[in-house]
Amino acid sequence: MVSPYDDQTLVSGEMPEFTLEIPGRTDHGDFAVNVAMMLARAEKKAPRKIAEILLEKLKQQHDLWERVEIAGPGFINFFLPAQSWYAILGDVYARGDSFGKSRVGEGRRVQVEFVSANPTGPLHIGHGRGAATGDAVASVLQEAGFEVQREYYINDAGNQMDTLGRSIFLRYSQLFGRDIEFPEDCYQGDYVKTIALEAQQQHGDSFLNCPEQEAIAHFSQSGGDAIRAGIADDLTSFGITFDNWYSEQTLYDRELVKAGIEALTRDGYTYELDGAIWFRTTDFGDDKDRVLIRSGSQP
Numbered sequence: 188m189v190s191p192y193d194d195q196t197l198v199s200g201e202m203p204e205f206t207l208e209i210p211g212r213t214d215h216g217d218f219a220v221n222v223a224m225m226l227a228r229a230e231k232k233a234p235r236k237i238a239e240i241l242l243e244k245l246k247q248q249h250d251l252w253e254r255v256e257i258a259g260p261g262f263i264n265f266f267l268p269a270q271s272w273y274a275i276l277g278d279v280y281a282r283g284d285s286f287g288k289s290r291v292g293e294g295r296r297v298q299v300e301f302v303s304a305n306p307t308g309p310l311h312i313g314h315g316r317g318a319a320t321g322d323a324v325a326s327v328l329q330e331a332g333f334e335v336q337r338e339y340y341i342n343d344a345g346n347q348m349d350t351l352g353r354s355i356f357l358r359y360s361q362l363f364g365r366d367i368e369f370p371e372d373c374y375q376g377d378y379v380k381t382i383a384l385e386a387q388q389q390h391g392d393s394f395l396n397c398p399e400q401e402a403i404a405h406f407s408q409s410g411g412d413a414i415r416a417g418i419a420d421d422l423t424s425f426g427i428t429f430d431n432w433y434s435e436q437t438l439y440d441r442e443l444v445k446a447g448i449e450a451l452t453r454d455g456y457t458y459e460l461d462g463a464i465w466f467r468t469t470d471f472g473d474d475k476d477r478v479l480i481r482s483g484s485q486p
Contacts, residue, residue, distance in 0.1 A: 201229065216256065216264030223261040238397025292333030299325040302422065303340040306411040307351045308376055310421050338366045339429045343411050344436040350374065351414075352407030356394070358383035359406070363392055378417075382410050448479060 223238035223344040238257045245263070247257045253268040279286050301321025304314050322337070329335045354373040358380050361367055369375075386394070386406070394402040415432075423430070425447055438444050448464070451457050456467045462482030467478050 203229065210264065211424055215262075217267045218265045219258070220263050220265075221261070223257075223263060227261070233408060237261065238263050245377060282290060287331075288330045290332040291395060292331045295332075296334045297328055298335075298336045298337070298338055299328065300338040300340050301325075301425075303342065304418065305342045305347055305375060306415045306418065307347050308414065309378055315425065318422060318425060322427050336430045337428070337433045338433055341415065341432055341434045341436075343415075343434055344439055348407045349403065351379075351410050352403040352405070354379045355383050355406035355410045356384070356399070356402050359386050359402075362387045363395060378414070379410075382413055383407075385413075451479075 203222075203225040205220060205225045207218055207220045210216055210219045223241060224234040226232075226237050235257060238261045241263060242257060244256055245252075251267075251271075253266045255266070256264045258264050299321055301324075302310075302314055302318050304310055310318075325335050325337050350373060354369075357367050357369055357373065361369075362383060363406045373379075386409070394405065419432075447459065451466060452464075456470065457479060458465050458467065461477050464480040465476045465477045467476055
């Protein structure tokens, strides 16, 4: 009996789906393909044996690549000769700035929302990475013909804004000699002290003589505005601009959040459990339902 592993031919009449990819490491070649592993079942051969058969055929096309190698359980790695990239240089030079542009997205609109850091503190390096990535994605889409809108979604609603207002108010109060222990759950950064000092210089002690909640509400708004302005300045210096700055608070001001939840409830997509309102996201393939309104909160 002749072992199938001695057979130097492939007999399968159907080509399975396989993946051609750019390896993560340059020493693995310019391209890698897993076709040998995908053929193993149909050919009843080990993937590396299939790869060896394919390799002999591929070597006959020696003008297309510098070398071809087998790696791991049966990957085939292709190394292209340097001159294979030269042919495109004339086209790059001829097209100039238009090289790489496409009209595939023409007539279609797309919104890219990125950065969107809460207006409760300055940007950090992670936000810078998100800014560079988001702007690059938007630029690629523009070069492909899409009508692109860059949006910054301002998370200026919720408990974090109340915490910001309280943090500024407490630092403001300390400037007038009030003995206040600053809570750990308030914002600790020096930027809070800076905003409080500017409020003292502009308004004096006027906010010490009004109801505390009124003062906190004022500092939530003014502090958030100041931080947003600083964020915008930083992004502009970084070369990032937005077409639209969209405030989350406006959704609540126009009662659109309430209307949206009412619509979901009317259509049977919400339920109440443990005092919270849940959205039946499992109806749409999610692994679990999600909380829309936490216990004790308002839409």
